[in-house]
Amino acid sequence: MAIDAHQALLLFLFLLLTWLLMKTRIFKKQNKNRPPSPPKLPFIGNLHQLGSLPHQSLWQLSKKYGPVMHLQLGKMPTVVISSAEAAKEVLKTHDLDSCSRPPLQGARRLTYNYQDIAFSPYGEYWREIRKICVVKLFSVKRVQSYESIREEEITNMINSISHHALSSPSSPVDLTEKLFALTASFIFRMAFGTSFEGSDFNHNKFNEVVHAAEATMGSFSAAEIFPFVGWIVDWLSGLNQKREKVFHELDGFFQRVVDEHLNPRRTKPQQEDIIDVLLKIIKEQSGFGAAMLTEKNIKAVLLNMFLGGVDTSAITVIWAMAELAKKPSVMKKAQEEETFRLHPAGPLLLPRESISQFKVNGYEIQPKTLIQVNVWGIGRDPKIWSDPEEFIPERFVDSPIDVKGQHFELLPFGSGRRICPGIYMGTRTVEHGLANLLYNFDWELPSGMKEEDINMEESTGLSLSLSKKTPLKLVSKKHLFA
Template sequence: MAISLLCFCLITLVTLILFEKKIKQSKWNLPPSPPKFPVIGNLHQIGGLPHRSLERLARKYGPVMLLHFGFVPVVVVSSREAAEEVLRTHDLDCCSRPKLVGTRLLSRDFKDIAFTPYGEEWKERRKLAVRELFCLKKVQSFRYIREEECNFMVKKLSESAVCRSPVDLSKALFWLTASILFRVALGQNFNESKFIDKEKIEELVFEAETALGSFTCSDSFPVAGLGWLVDWLSGQHKRLNDVFFKLDDLFQRVIDDHLSTGRSKDHQDIVDSMLDMIHKQGQNGSLNLTVDHIRGVLLNIFLAGIDTGAITMIWAMTELARNPNLMKKVQREIRDALGNNKKTITEEDVEKVPYLKMVIKETFRLHHAVPLLLPRETMVHIKVQGYNIPPKTQILVNAGAIGRDPKLWTNPEEFNPERFINSPVDYRGQYFELLPFGSGRRICPGMPMGMATVELGLLNLLYFFDWSLPDGMTHEDIDTEEAGTLTIVKKVPLKLVPIRVM
């Protein structure tokens, strides 16, 4: 009798709480929502390219839109004004991250920087990373590596130029960014390392980004293990675990190599720096670093540092190849500024070519490598554009949609670098119409390192070579079809014929 009475009281209490919550929310001005199905919510409206699906929905339902991914409320922001409210006005209130199954596993229970929820540990970790790993002094110390790897790329492309054969620029630029990152972060020569297979690394990056960007039932249906069962049956858990073990094996080999006696090195890479931090624990305040933290940070560098820079350069070369007059204009500026007898390009040369910088900005605008910024999660109730957003709501900023917003950009689908002439807009997170690196507390800490690679890589391609199309192709044949989940790549690899001119 007593147990029955207790159960009745508990059920009544839960019912009252849910009823009170429903009444409270009914008084809120929630963002507009597309019609949803029971249980799955709006998942059926998200296609193979989520940023495009969400952009189309936003045109109909507005720049602040409430969706439900299963049982999880998600607010999608698709305007400059709303993005500024999220990323600046309410930055502190919604700078946490949702605890997702994939990010938890690959970051070793949130031992990283990018995916870790907001808190004191994250703040200390971020502060340490910005001060010790990604500071300007550190970025400049790796300058000679970027210059050497760009020289190596030019040498390999020159070999193809001799016989006028097409090269796969998509692969060449991926290998450039990977070569730089592996030396800077891991102390490994991408082309000579005993335990690095170039082809498998490209495949691993793709697998990791696909696994993280794919739908996971465990996150959208966290009810009585039902989501976990569906993920197990669909193979999603297996895909995540396969990627985890491959990454773990790679990172462990790198760490073991750094700990081996008699290891020779020509610079202190990021793994060296973090191992030094572990040995000096007392000097780092309350932060307790472990080898798992090294693995977590390496995950962030591995995913954000290789693919995004290569993607930006590939899209830039794609658009220039599609617009030969623009190609000639930027090459003329570069060659006039640098002269005709340079054997190698240095990073000082980047400051002499403002039109190239406009080309990069326009590439960021039209082809965001990560069009949906990593999801945020509200920690308290906030208002965005007058709409109520409760705590524990995920927020997605569709930077790709903002970059193509006709209210902000004239002829937004046109590649036109000259729109940035006399424009103060840049990519550093203070102008919310252009957000390739995010903004606020969660802005990408590797931005200076990534920009240095993109600028130098493109400068080498455009100074030393003219570029023609493979036989039988015209400029109109170069497509811009997209593919990907977390990052958005050119679906068909870009193949061009290099002609050495300098």
């Protein structure tokens, strides 16, 4: 039986109304037990409530809306975790439910379409590439094999500071510059088998590119937050051009060092470097399932090493020395864990994306939700820490709390399936660097400066790491016994 236009219109409206009612019912069901949320604005959601230091803004909001808080960043649903208990639920109890990564454009471009460890979505490829890195690159045996390189680079730094102390006794040492040069030199030699000095990147250029890459990886693009129209903002702001510039600078550098390693006339060093290891796996291509490696995979892993290895170790020691300079009486009691608590190099763990629905603190978390764990905030939680803003290294004496991912009060390296695979290498570098600075020198403030004059502000803006805003400059006095 044929129907006329009027009946067709009524049928269409009936079906449309039915569909809208079903969607509304599903929406209400999904949001019935959603975590508390600050008031939102149309279109932008809660974006206006993120300040220049997002981890601090989120911490302040969590004090009002709770340790499990929902934010709407444009079209991107986000849950912020700000307590040890909630972090344990996400990273341990529901680790498998929340262990993927959101598809962020900066990460996609710089990692050759998620061919790395850190930003690769959860799945067979990620499991295989992580296995390669854990077994072949970051094992205790492998890290210990680079011990002589680390000691040489630390000795070079100590000798440089000693020379400065003798030639200019009252002139301060730029510890920020020294420590970034130390960690960059170590990573260069370990990864490439070559010295940082004399490479294609000079010191300033290298830091500039690394920090630009971190900013690109750590920030959202307008296209992710505002689908269909955000790309216009990204184009007008120059974000896409900046991203491409950073990518081509790093890609060109990585490709040159890979080509050098493939040169049959290359003189191989005694110590096998990371590129040698990865090229050997490519040649053999056995035992690693889905991760059939190419040069792009190597370059993506190298990117992770640079962003995860250079900045984080240097930043941690810089903050430790700054805190100690403010409290000379506790300088000899220093332990690196206290710095990891107050100044985690990454204030927010790399964002996770939920795979399936689960509950945290009784609240429903839907699939495809971006999850941020605010380790900076957890490290300042007065429910966990007495005098949480105070630097008290001795609080960890005889304490079972460590940084290995099993104590959710202290998570500088994350936890669960997505814990940083380079944790042993990172802690060794921090321990050795800080111990040598404290063993070889007494450190004083520049003439006329008081402890309260030390600038402890954090660098602003979205980034993977949390740098000190101003360089740390202290006067070194050589120990007689060192």
